[in-house]
Amino acid sequence: MEQGEQTMDEKVIKPGKDIVASMADGFRKDLLKEVGQGVKKLVIDLQGVQMVDSVGIGVLVAAYNSLSRTGGTMAVSNVCEDVYKLFKTMRLDQHFEVVPAAG
Numbered sequence: 001m002e003q004g005e006q007t008m009d010e011k012v013i014k015p016g017k018d019i020v021a022s023m024a025d026g027f028r029k030d031l032l033k034e035v036g037q038g039v040k041k042l043v044i045d046l047q048g049v050q051m052v053d054s055v056g057i058g059v060l061v062a063a064y065n066s067l068s069r070t071g072g073t074m075a076v077s078n079v080c081e082d083v084y085k086l087f088k089t090m091r092l093d094q095h096f097e098v099v100p101a102a103g
Helices: 021-036 054-069 081-089
Strands: 002-006 010-014 041-045 073-079 097-100
Touching (some): 021 041, 041 054, 073 081, 081 097
């Protein structure tokens, strides 16, 4: 996982690969670590991510819930078309910002 831009209150995280069960534990720990360090806005850049399975969705929802409890927000950017449709169908865009990939 690549660390992106960071300010005191905002952090960009780029998983760089599909968010699926095989990588979920490490990804979950990384996200919750950021929340624990006081990040108020977490941006997950999904450039290069083509698939998010049910376990991956659970990781994203857990991160969102943890941030919400501390008054923080979350956004997911560069979302490919298939994942964007999934997030819209599951109404995840009503909980955190979902920004489709350009083009």
